[in-house]
Amino acid sequence: MKTFENYKLKNMNLKNRIVMPPMCMYSSDETGIANDFHYTHYVTRAIGAVGLIIVESTGVSENGRTTDRDLGIWDDKHIDKLKKIVDGVNNYGSKIAIQLNHAGRKYTGTASQAVAPSAIKFDEKSTVPKELTKDYIKEIVLNFKEAAKRADKAGFDAIEIHGAHGYLIHQFLSPLSNLREDEYGGDIKNRTRFLKEILEAVREVWPKEKTIMLRVSAYDYKEGGITINDMVEIINEIKEYIDIVHVSTGGLIPVEISAYPGYQVNFASTIKEKCNIPTIAVGLITDVNMAEEIISNGRADLVAIGRELLRNPYFVLNEAKDRNLDINYPEQYKAALK
Template sequence: MNTFKNYTLKNTNLKNRIVMPPMCMYSSDETGMANDFHYTHYVSRAIGAVGLIILESTGVVENGRTTDNDLGIWDDTHIDGLKKIVNGVKKYGSKIAIQLNHGGRKYTGTASQAVAPSAVKFDERSTLPKELTRDDIKEIVLNFKEAAKRADKAGFDAIEIHGAHGYLIHQFLSPLSNLRKDEYGGDIKNRIRFLKEILEAVTEVWPKEKAILLRVSAYDYKEGGITLNDMIEIINEIKEYIDIVHVSTGGLIPVEINVYPGYQVNYSSIIKEKCNIPTIAVGLITDINMAEEIISNGRADLVAVGRELLRNPYFVLNEAKSRNIDFDYPEQYKGAFK
């Protein structure tokens, strides 16, 4: 099966095509430090033979998290806890990335006021965010750059820049949330500027041999928002800075979405074709047959399995066993799987 074949991402060799996508665990505290839960959570999936594990959304500044219980990477003191997870995951043969994020107006914690490209609420229950000044924007770009340096010191194989799900980068990209009249707002090239400056800054410090992933929401599900054609234009504008696109939809505004198994896969497929760039497909993918269809038909290069990996850390091992695949099971578990 193609799902169990190796895949080379930049200079990193993945032992299969299954990705554990970032999923917030809300298990830290106001310090943003990684703890024993995070170590056990991620290393379990490495023992379970996931090809690439992407750590949950990690704040590049304290009020860049979504809650006060998210992980942080805004200070050098965060490095050791993250490095422990990295070393544990690599010990069992998986590769590991970290998702760098700024929540923007979606920050609900108590550290300070939420910020956004424009003073527009996420919904009626949300607080009004502070509109970022040009100097604020430059500082956040620097925050991403410093976070990338820390991620490298912690030993991560790759980083994922979070440009999806209604967080700050997505807020700049979408005309529904970006009402600015300066060089960061207005037409699509101006709205891309913030993301482009982050990627330019990150590539200055991130090792050339390591991959940079970009998570995007390819559709806002509302008239006047980002369309798939817009996202194709966005990716074509910045693709020189990235190695693979992790394709989601939605999250910018409260809206009802018709979800079903694989509901975002077509967005991945079209972006892969139109932008000539590798993609990761994600969205209610729950079994290996779905993954095999997506990969074998060239609709994505990698497949992210989220909730199913929460339910079953040994998803990959169990699927290999059920299909009698010649597989390198963990030495300690071979008696159960062979």
């Protein structure tokens, strides 16, 4: 099965095509430092043979987190515990990335006021964010750059820049949340400028042989927002700086979404075809047969399985065993196979 075949991105050789996407655990504290729970959570999925594990949304600044319980990477004090997770995951043959994020107007913590490209709140319950000055924008670009340096020091195999789900980069990309009249607003090229500057800065410090991923929301589910054609244009504008696109949808505004198994796969397929770049498909994919169809038909290169891996950290091992596939089953658990 192609799902269980190796896949190589730059110097990162994945033992299968299954990805654990970043999912917030809200299990740190105001320090943003990873703890024993995070170590157990991620290393358990590595024992379970997941090919690529992406650590949850991690704030590049204190007010870049969604909540005060999210992980952080804005200070060197975060490196040691993250490195422990990286080493643990790598010890079991899995690769590991970290998602770098700034929440923008979705920040709900207590460190400072939320910020955004324009002073438009997320919903009726949210506070009005502070509109970013150009100097503050430059500061956040530097935050991403410094975060990438720390991620490299921690030994991560890849990084993922979070440009989806209504967080700050997405807020700049969408005309629904970006009403700026300077060079960061207006047409698609201007709205993409912030993302492009982040990627340029990150590329200066991230090793050339290591993978850079980008998470995007390819559709805003509201008239006047981002469409798949817009996202193709955005990706083509910045694809020289990235190696793979992790394709999701929504999150910018409160809107009802008709979600069903594989509901986002066509977006990944379109970007793969029209941008000529590898993609990760995600969205209620819970079955290896679904993953196999997506990969074998060339609709995406990797498949992210989130909720099922929360329910069953040994999903990959068990699926391979049930299909009599050759997999390196942990010696300690082989008694269960008799």
